[in-house]
Amino acid sequence: MHEITLRLDDPPEVVNAGFAIHGLSTLEDHFRLPDLWQFHLYQYEAELEVDGSRHHIKPGRVSLIPADTDVHYRYRGRSEHFYVHFRPSARGTPHTLPLIQNSGSAGPALAEMLRQAVTAGADSPANASAEVWAALWRTVRLRPSAPGGGEHPAVAAAIAYIEQRLPRPMTVPDVAGAVGISHNHLTRLFKEATGSTLVAYMRHRRMVRAGHLLRESTLSIPAVAASVGIPDLQAFNKACHREFGASPRAVRASAEP
Secondary structure, three states: OOOOEOOOOOOEEEEEEEEEEEEEOOOOEOOOOOOOOEEEEEOOOEEEEEOEEEEEEOEEEEEEEEOOOEEEEEEEEEEEEEEEEEEOOOOEEEEEEEEEEHHHHHHHHHHHHHHHHHHHOOOOOHHHHHHHHHHHHHHHOOOOOOOOOOOOOOOOOOHHHHHOOOOOOOOOHHHHHHHOOOOOHHHHHHHHOOOOOOHHHHHHHHHHHHHHHHHOOOOOOHHHHHHOOOHHHHHHHHHHHHHHHHHHHHHHOOOOO
16 A cells, blocks of 8 residues: 545544654554554654555654554664544545655644644544644645655745745745745746746735635725735736736626625
8 A cells, every 4th residue: 555545624533642652662563443544743764564565664754544454563663753543534525645755844843733633632622633634634735746755845945935925025036045045946846846837826826815805805906916915006907817817806896795
């Protein structure tokens, strides 16, 4: 087994979450959870066999193992990881992803989500479920195309930089400088990872936010334009036509009852 399919339209039912230590009394564990999925974020190196397929565990890798699946761990000594035992949603869009992959730059965020889930599990199951749900979505969105699996750190950093600064003027060299690589290298990595150019991504994300504000708020059109980093109304009008096929006023009118 090398890939799994998971549905996430509803939050998972978290049955147990914790921080486990293995490899102390025995260097092998062989077991299955008949009714529960397993979600792990590893902090060690080991070998994992799942229904006969072998995988190499390294620090920062994350795995999702379906219920009623044989697992065989071979440790190299003290081995620590976060784990969650859960029942996933049975409805919604299926997401196919590797059974085990590198969390890359998302690793610290995943660790914090799972840490919060473990803390909340004792007295707030709903909170624990919310944290695990967010961690599962983050795992589904890891991009396995980068070397070693997972989203390239520079791409993740570029997306984070752009999302946090959409209202501000930005150029590709600005983004590249912020993530510490040349703009040519970032342009290539970004295109490989997302299928989009950096300029197209910034333009699209600005207009997604603009469309939301036009449809869902009474904020003035000039204020909407400024809030997404396109203060020039003529440029904003052109961007709306390019993204939505309509003027800002028409986009707003289309949402009115």
